[in-house]
Amino acid sequence: MRASCQRVEQLLHGYRDRELGALGRWRVRRHLGGCADCRGELAGLEALGGFVREALEEDVVPDLWGGIAARLPAEDARRRVEREAYQSGPSSWGRLWAPMGAAAAVSVALAAALVWLQPAAPAPPGGVVRSIYSPARSVVVLEGTHENTIIWVVDDVGERVQGGARDHA
Amino acid sequence: MTTRRIVLTLLATLLGAALLGGGAVAQDQRVTVELTVSHLSKSPGSIDPKAAGIHARLRNEFRYESLRVLDRKRLDLALDEVGSVKLPTGRWVRVRPMHVGDRGVLLAVDVEGILQTDMRVANGHPVDIGAQSYQDGKLVVTLQPRY
Numbered sequence: 001m002r003a004s005c006q007r008v009e010q011l012l013h014g015y016r017d018r019e020l021g022a023l024g025r026w027r028v029r030r031h032l033g034g035c036a037d038c039r040g041e042l043a044g045l046e047a048l049g050g051f052v053r054e055a056l057e058e059d060v061v062p063d064l065w066g067g068i069a070a071r072l073p074a075e076d077a078r079r080r081v082e083r084e085a086y087q088s089g090p091s092s093w094g095r096l097w098a099p100m101g102a103a104a105a106v107s108v109a110l111a112a113a114l115v116w117l118q119p120a121a122p123a124p125p126g127g128v129v130r131s132i133y134s135p136a137r138s139v140v141v142l143e144g145t146h147e148n149t150i151i152w153v154v155d156d157v158g159e160r161v162q163g164g165a166r167d168h169a
Numbered sequence: 170m171t172t173r174r175i176v177l178t179l180l181a182t183l184l185g186a187a188l189l190g191g192g193a194v195a196q197d198q199r200v201t202v203e204l205t206v207s208h209l210s211k212s213p214g215s216i217d218p219k220a221a222g223i224h225a226r227l228r229n230e231f232r233y234e235s236l237r238v239l240d241r242k243r244l245d246l247a248l249d250e251v252g253s254v255k256l257p258t259g260r261w262v263r264v265r266p267m268h269v270g271d272r273g274v275l276l277a278v279d280v281e282g283i284l285q286t287d288m289r290v291a292n293g294h295p296v297d298i299g300a301q302s303y304q305d306g307k308l309v310v311t312l313q314p315r316y
Contacts (some may be wrong), residue, residue, distance in 0.1 A: 100203040128296065130275070139284065148226045152299035153284055155307075 004031060008038050016045050018127070047138050047154065199247055200266040200316045201283050204254050206240040206285075209233040210306035223311055226297060233306060254310075258301055262310055274314050290314050 008031045014020045015028040032039050128149040129141050142150040172180060187212050209227070214235025221239050224236050244252030244264060251265045260281040266276040275290040278284070281299045290312070300309045 005245055062170070071254075078215070091291070128273075128288050128294065130287040130289055134284045135282075137283065142230065148295045148297060150230060150297045150299070151284070151286065152231075153280075153301065155302045 005038055007033060008032075008035070009041060012045060014039070016042060019102065041164055046140050189296075198269050198316065199245060200269065202246060202252060202264050202266070202276070203311075203313045204242050204244055204252070204262065204264065205238060205290045205311040206254065206256060207238050207309045207311065208257075208303060208306055209236045209309060210304065212275055212305055222295070225295060226295065227309070231299075231316070239308075256301065256303075256308055256310075258303055259300065259307065262300070264312065266314070266316075269316050274316050276312070276314060278312065280310065285304065292316060295314075303315060 002071050008028055011020060011024055020028065033040065046053065048105070082157060128143055132139055132141065132151070134153055138154040140150075140152040140154060182207055204222070205220075207217075207223055209231070211232075211234055214237070216235065217237040218314065219238040227233075228238075239257060240254065242252075242254050244254075246252050246264070246266050248268065251263050253264075254262045256262060256293050260283065261279075262281070263279040265277040267272050267277055267287075270289075270304070273289045273294070275292055276288050278286050278298070278299065283301055284298065288296060293313060293315055294302045295311055295313045298312070300310050301308045
């Protein structure tokens with residue numbers, strides 16, 4: 001094993017967990033570009049992480065998308081009702097306080113939206129993928145290659161790094 | 170007291186108008202997501218010319234012998250609107266733009282039963298998702314948002 005591989009190997013866990021800074025990620029990525037052994041090591045870590053996630057998260061993490069999608073029609077209806085109520089014209093007392101109430105409501109909604117829009121997991125500076133969840137499967141994320149992002153769901157054991165390139169299935 | 174109330178009301182009105190105005194701009198924002206479903210395969214064959222871009226991005230990363238485009242759709246979506254495409258396997262891919270900012274559009278992507286991800290994607294930046302095994306290869310879903 002080369003000295004540079006040993007140095008990078010110490011960083012691989014942090015790289016996989018997105019804990020490295022920009023310089024560290026760049027160093028690891030540059031090394032991975034020319035070292036099939038370390039790419040294999042990283043793929044092994046990814047697979048191990050997938051197995052651990054599978055063991056820890058099975059039956060625990062809910063189907064978030066399903067919940068969000070189910071709430072959308074009700075949320076749209078609620079917003080429509082609020083908008084119509086606001087546009088229908090308030091009473092004289094309401095005319096005085098409606099702007100403040102509307103502003104407060106909008107501020108609360110804005111704050112809630114900002115909180116809601118925060119990513120589930122911290123992303124590295126400049127990274128594309130903010131959060132990812134794949135039940136019972138390992139996922140490899142390749143960012144910054146060819147100005148694109150690749151997210152690869154690893155379906156089976158045969159899909160591993162081999163000689164610098166991955167079998168697709 | 171009356172003056173203070175008037176000033177507060179005026180400030181609240183201005184704040185509300187500014188926020189509502191900003192909301193109107195956000196509501197008008199539309200995002201076009203070009204969604205391509207491709208199949209890469211171990212079987213010898215050709216590279217579909219329509220998949221040349223995908224091939225250029227994947228050929229150094231994965232081994233395959235042929236690549237063809239199965240479906241391509243342009244989803245014109247408002248914020249929070251969900252666009253869907255059905256894969257040949259019967260699973261749905263759902264895409265939902267949630268926010269547009271300086272660093273790109275925040276996209277929620279769901280490959281039914283396989284993958285859920287949130288991404289902040291810059292204008293025109295392609296994202297290739299190797300989503301699911303299919304026949305003797307793999308389905309690749311490529312997303313390219315423009316806004």
